[in-house]
Amino acid sequence: MKTVIGISGLYHDSAAAVVRGNDILAAAQEERFSRTKHDPRFPRLALEYCVSQAGGRDAVDAVAFYEDTVLSFDRVLKNAIESAPGTESIWPLAAASQLGQKFALPARLGAAVGPKAADNVFLVDHHTSHAASAFYPSPHDDAAIVVVDGIGEWASTTVALGKANRIESLSQISYPHSLGLLFSAFTYHCGLKVNSGEYKLMGLAPYGEPRYVQRVLDTLIDLREDGSFRLNTEYFAFMTSDTMTNEAFEAVMGCPRREPESQLTVEYMDIAASCQAIIDLAMLRISRHALKLTGSRNLCLAGGVALNCVTNGKLLKSLPEMENIWIQPAAGDAGGALGAALHVAHAAWNEPRQTGSGLRDAQKGSLLGPDYAPDTIEQALQEAGVVYHRAADTTDHVERVARALADGLIVGRFDGRMEFGPRALGNRSIIADPRRPDGQTHINLRIKFRESWRPFAPVVLDDKVSEYFEMEKESPYMLLVADVRQHLRHSVDWSNFRDGDADMMKVLNQPRSTLPSITHVDYSARVQTVDAERNPAFHQLLSRFNALTGCPVLINTSFNQRGEPIVCEPADAVRCFINTGIDVLAIGPFVVFKSEQSAEIKAQEGKIEYELD
Amino acid sequence: MSSTDDQAAAGFFAEYLLPLKRANERRGVHYFTTGADKAKDSYWEPIASRNGGIRSLNAAACDGAALIKQLGDYWTERNQVQLTRLFPALETLRQGASKPAGDDQQAVLTDFIYPLH
Numbered sequence: 268m269k270t271v272i273g274i275s276g277l278y279h280d281s282a283a284a285v286v287r288g289n290d291i292l293a294a295a296q297e298e299r300f301s302r303t304k305h306d307p308r309f310p311r312l313a314l315e316y317c318v319s320q321a322g323g324r325d326a327v328d329a330v331a332f333y334e335d336t337v338l339s340f341d342r343v344l345k346n347a348i349e350s351a352p353g354t355e356s357i358w359p360l361a362a363a364s365q366l367g368q369k370f371a372l373p374a375r376l377g378a379a380v381g382p383k384a385a386d387n388v389f390l391v392d393h394h395t396s397h398a399a400s401a402f403y404p405s406p407h408d409d410a411a412i413v414v415v416d417g418i419g420e421w422a423s424t425t426v427a428l429g430k431a432n433r434i435e436s437l438s439q440i441s442y443p444h445s446l447g448l449l450f451s452a453f454t455y456h457c458g459l460k461v462n463s464g465e466y467k468l469m470g471l472a473p474y475g476e477p478r479y480v481q482r483v484l485d486t487l488i489d490l491r492e493d494g495s496f497r498l499n500t501e502y503f504a505f506m507t508s509d510t511m512t513n514e515a516f517e518a519v520m521g522c523p524r525r526e527p528e529s530q531l532t533v534e535y536m537d538i539a540a541s542c543q544a545i546i547d548l549a550m551l552r553i554s555r556h557a558l559k560l561t562g563s564r565n566l567c568l569a570g571g572v573a574l575n576c577v578t579n580g581k582l583l584k585s586l587p588e589m590e591n592i593w594i595q596p597a598a599g600d601a602g603g604a605l606g607a608a609l610h611v612a613h614a615a616w617n618e619p620r621q622t623g624s625g626l627r628d629a630q631k632g633s634l635l636g637p638d639y640a641p642d643t644i645e646q647a648l649q650e651a652g653v654v655y656h657r658a659a660d661t662t663d664h665v666e667r668v669a670r671a672l673a674d675g676l677i678v679g680r681f682d683g684r685m686e687f688g689p690r691a692l693g694n695r696s697i698i699a700d701p702r703r704p705d706g707q708t709h710i711n712l713r714i715k716f717r718e719s720w721r722p723f724a725p726v727v728l729d730d731k732v733s734e735y736f737e738m739e740k741e742s743p744y745m746l747l748v749a750d751v752r753q754h755l756r757h758s759v760d761w762s763n764f765r766d767g768d769a770d771m772m773k774v775l776n777q778p779r780s781t782l783p784s785i786t787h788v789d790y791s792a793r794v795q796t797v798d799a800e801r802n803p804a805f806h807q808l809l810s811r812f813n814a815l816t817g818c819p820v821l822i823n824t825s826f827n828q829r830g831e832p833i834v835c836e837p838a839d840a841v842r843c844f845i846n847t848g849i850d851v852l853a854i855g856p857f858v859v860f861k862s863e864q865s866a867e868i869k870a871q872e873g874k875i876e877y878e879l880d
Numbered sequence: 881m882s883s884t885d886d887q888a889a890a891g892f893f894a895e896y897l898l899p900l901k902r903a904n905e906r907r908g909v910h911y912f913t914t915g916a917d918k919a920k921d922s923y924w925e926p927i928a929s930r931n932g933g934i935r936s937l938n939a940a941a942c943d944g945a946a947l948i949k950q951l952g953d954y955w956t957e958r959n960q961v962q963l964t965r966l967f968p969a970l971e972t973l974r975q976g977a978s979k980p981a982g983d984d985q986q987a988v989l990t991d992f993i994y995p996l997h
Contacts, residue, residue: 337950338930344963345911347893351901358897359889366970367885367977370944377942388937395933421928436933438924442912489916495923500914556924614934 269616270321272380273608274314275333275396275600277368279305279462282601283313284635284687285321286608288618289432291404293320294635294687296601299835304877305463306832309372310604314379316637324381331389331611332376333396333603336369338420342442346506353507389615391607393419394570395427395436397595400606401569402429403613404629405593408622409565411557415550416570416599417447424553424570428561432613432620437560443506444497446549447571449488452503453542455511457535458525469577470721472543473789474771475536479520480544486519488545494553531720533769543577550578551585564590569606573598573746574689576793580748583740596633596688596744605687632801633744634694636685639837644681644855647837651845653852653868655859661804668853669811671860672821675703676850677710679826681840682804686833690745691825692795693726693805695833695840697849699784699822700812701725706784706822707775713848716829716876720771722793725785726823728809729796735782735820736794745795745823755780756790784822795823830877846875888976896966903962930954944974 268288275282276297284294293316298304300312321327343361347354354361377385391399397414412427412434419425423445427436451461454468490496500506504513517523522534554566566582566589573579573594583592595602612618621629648655658664672678677699686692697714699706707723724745725735733739738749759777764770771788780786799806813819825833826840828847834840837854844852844859845868852859861869904910917923930950937946948971955963 335930335935337947337954338928341951341954344897344966348897348901348904349911351893351898354897355890355893358893359886362889362892362973363885363977366944366948366974370947370974373937373942373947374944385942386938388942390931390935390937392929392931392933395929425927426924434933436927436929439927440923441925441928443914444923489923491922493922493924497913497916497923499916610934615936 268618269328269612270326271608271611272314272317272321272327272330272384273333273396273604273606274310274330274376275604275607276310277307277364277372278600279307280599280601281306281308281310281313282597282604283310283317284605284608285317285327286605286612287321288612289403289620289629291605291629291631291635293317294597294605295637295685296687298832299636299685302832302839304830304832309375311379318380325383327380327384329387329389329611330376330380330384331391331607332372333391333600333607334393335390335420336365336372337390338392339369340365342421346442350506357508389607389611391610393603394422394425394439395434395610396603396606397569397598398425398427398429398434398436398606399610399613400595400597400602401567401573401593402434403432403606403609403620404595405565405567406622406628407565407567407591407593409563410567410593411554411561411563411565412567412569413554413557414570415446415553415572417451418442418445423447426553426557426560428563429567432618434610434614440495443500443503446496446546448503448505448511449498450542450546450572452505452511452516453538456516456520456524457539458527458529460527461511465571466574467721468539469543469575470787471531471536471539472577473540473787473791474720474774475533475538475540477540477544478537479541482519483541483545487516490545490549490552492552494549494556496549531769531771533765536769546572546575547578547581550582554582554586555588558586558588564588566592567594568592569595569598569602571599576746576748577791579746580791583747593628594744594746596630596686596690596746599689602688627800630744633687633692634684634802635687637835638684639855641855644837644857647841648854648857648859650838651841653841653845653859654863654865655857658856658858661807664853664856664858665808665811667858668851669808669815671851672698672700672812673815675700677714677848678851678853679840679844679849681826681834681837681852681854685835688744690795691823691833692743692745693797693802693823695826695835697822697824697826698726700816700818701782701784701820701822702818704778704783709848710784710822710824714828715824716847720775722787723785723822723824724793724795725782725820726795726797726809728806728813728819729798731813731819732794732796736792738794741796741798742794743796743798743801745793748791748793751780751782751786751790751792755782756786759788782820785820828877842875845871846873848872885977888973892969892973896969900962900966945971948974
């Protein structure tokens, strides 16, 4: 079996992955090692990690990049010409990026992975990489594949058919027409950061009413019944500048771009809701078209837009012709590294896939990053000077942590391999009892140091999911939104919101369900199910918490503070624990209580600040 | 990117790209669409790929000069004659832009200039 390294990078979210045959050995994003959020640079550290997991450079047979750099430059150059003279100021940057870096990349890849693999450098089309990341690890023998993101070489949207170990791309929508760019434009208009604030826009939408939908359909986007679409580029600035929108866009929406970090008003909440509704509608039509075109009843998704779990949840509810949906957990550009490697394995070297009824997917719970030995963890604890305990065994450790959670404490959990993808799935997570009435505000302000209007996700035992949420299927990668069951909900008083101060905190501070910390203001929740096969240790902890409390649900949010990448190494976790209001650090076989720390350690809380995301 | 590189790129823009834009306008040539077309039933298009999604490069074909040549070949195959005329100057620009791909270079890029991606 051949061993292939995949690389994504030089735009945002650089990453590396390694596969052997159809087996995913490892995958990680550069930001976790470099500690620079969304790090776009060549993924030197992630690559080193993947090479080590492969057994060294001599074990690597090939390396694949997630983009055809030649075709990308074709688009960049043609955009510069087509949009001239407006592109005059950005062209020098484009030339440096494309000609200076991307055109030098294949040679650099060859040098980085060693002489054996240097003879087998592959360029895999961007959307083929995404499609491969969605289909090959899925458990389905055949599937309609939908890729939707900002932009690839030319494609912004692609429909493909996956069958056995082959992918056939069928049709596409091309630049500058892009749902990813449309969503980013709205993100920008609402004063949020492009390429990272899209998730916040999705979280903002439930506060608003989608009253701009028809206006957007009449002006900004022509969306057809078959899901195909075109943007009206008169309203966008991304073709010629480093901004997403222009005055014409602002005129359509009836308001200027919101100043970042300023007060959010109903106007922007309605815009967020409208944008979300447009994406929902477009993705529904595209998916329906893809299922019809391919004749499959399985749908696989990737591309940055596939991280929109609200949309994904609506697809699950609204497509009776679809039996199964599988979404690549690293659906953004980082996942392209994995897809590129898998595509070389299957398409170039004909590696077979393992699929069939009853089989899990091949993503291994997306626990594909580094893990650390107890000695390494203990060294980090000692270097930080914290007081810690070593549990007698796993049962003892689980008991201590579950009891801390049951007592209402907030736990930073660091265990096993790090997740691949933007979601923390338990191994680099902050977890807490979701029944705590002030849980959302408390974690947001004391630990995440971020806006408190964003909801937390629940993690639930897989066999209990339908008792708490309107969801019958598993959601192991936190990519599907479902409503909290009706009988658990409490009514929310919205009076004086739209016509008054639009104070989101007043809404948030009402207990919206028996699990207030994970219930959004529209009763939705971004559900993760946990099973004993993919993550037995986390399943054991949640089971014990359930036994102690009768509640099989926990808050699960990423182990970091605002602006910081999710923790990777033990030292990152210890630093985050000390710097934030986390009460307990459960790290490997160790448990650390904040209450037992010295005054000097406690005084360090809140000292480290990161650039706002 | 150094100011020298900036000047070279700006010169390339003024000397080659702007005139080509004007020539395209005269001929009615457009590389992409910019809005709705009510005459079309659907906007789905055939896949645009050089190679069916995957392309293998041997070590000798990996350097920037080889990739620029591939771009020229691609334009030739598509009969984009005006673009192929950019080729020598583009290769000169590439040589000027080439430098050791250090880890800090990416910092100059704004993170959401999509045409640069």
